[in-house]
Amino acid sequence: MFSNQVAEEKLNIPTKCLEAVRGDKTDSRFIVGTCALHEPNELTVMRFHSEINEIGIDGRLDHPSGPVGTLCTHPTDKCLLLSSAEENPTVNLWRIPVEVMDRTDEYEYNPEAVEAHSDPSQAIGDIPHSLDLVTTLPHDPDCQIVDISWRDTTMDFDDGGESVSSQNQVLTLGQSRTVTQWDLTTTQSVRSEEILSDLPQLTPPKLSWDPHDASSAALTVGTSVQLVDLRSDLSSLPTGTCGSILKAHRYGVTALDHNPNKPNILATAGHDGLLKFWDLRNSKNPLLVARGGHSHYAWRVKYNPFHDQLVLSTGTDAMANLWRVSTISSAPIIDTLNGGKSSGSTNLRVSRFEHNDSVYAMAWGAADAW
Secondary structure, three states: OOOOOOOOOOOOOOEEEEEEOOOOOOOEEEEEEEOOOOOOOEEEEEEEEOOOOEEEEEEEEEOOOOOEEEEEEOOOOOOEEEEEEOOOOOEEEEEOOHHHHOOOOOOOOOHHHHHOOOOHHHHHOOOEEEOEEEEEEOOOOOOOEEEEEEOOOOEEEOOOOOEEEOOOEEEEEEOOOEEEEEEOOOOEEEEEEEOOOOOOOOOOOOEEEOOOOOOEEEEEEOOEEEEEEOOOOOOOOOOOOOOEEOOOOOOOEEEEEEOOOOOOEEEEEEOOOOEEEEEOOOOOOOOEEEOOOOOOOEEEEEEOOOOOOEEEEEEOOOEEEEEEEHHHOOOOOOEHHHOOEOOHHHEEEEEEEEOOOOOOOOOOOOOOOO
């Protein structure tokens, strides 16, 4: 959507959760969670109509557990998602009605019909629906859930080279940096442990599950990043890694994301407004630092799920930036004018968009690489 034309849809209600429907490989669908304090909250299913560059609403679903704190969609089933509510220690697995997720009608907008409705969304066929609660993952009542990761690789391999399914594996992260691994087939926790640290945590911790290694995850710990091995008591380090990235960002790390195509590469964002890219085998210095994109906190960073040359970042300065980080990608651009070598000119901010307020969430579409 980084083009001369921007598609917008105003919901007129506070929101800070946005997730792509990863199980939909045909249409670019997204789910937005609201966080209103004095009115009912909901999940809004939205679809991008690329042929006319518009975003339409396919359905609104009441979220009975309260303001939406985190969202995570199933890697292959477009009707399943996990959510948690702010100030609530419970994670719920929901099923979205199939009639919402299977909508294929074209976007239509009739100004006269909109004026005739107090709720404009009703004029475009947006009928409220209900979520079906599948199961609940109970947590410590004193621990607010701040992040959820649903394993996004269909098949992983164990130490013996045998393929194992991982679609029912989920990680949740609590405010106190408690990491819990769940098996959704039994709705039981596999292991749970609090990552102890003396470093102050100015913002909620974040989690990234390594797409190349099901036993490895990374989480923010104040100004640093901690790597954990899920096969043990979480205090041991993943094989072949440095174990941690100390002082990754001045004042604090706000977000992190593994490279989906190239192993051992991690992107981080921080309170210093910078994006940094690290080799987890040797984290003494970052591979690359992206500067000048944010004048305040860089709040989120996310690799394109298809092309790891492309990275999105958003911040509390109301900016959304699209970066090209070719030299450290799985397919670097070769500069023919520089003797066939990669050059710094292949790493730059290629586009930007300024919002009216801080940008707390963003997502790449799962159906289209661009």
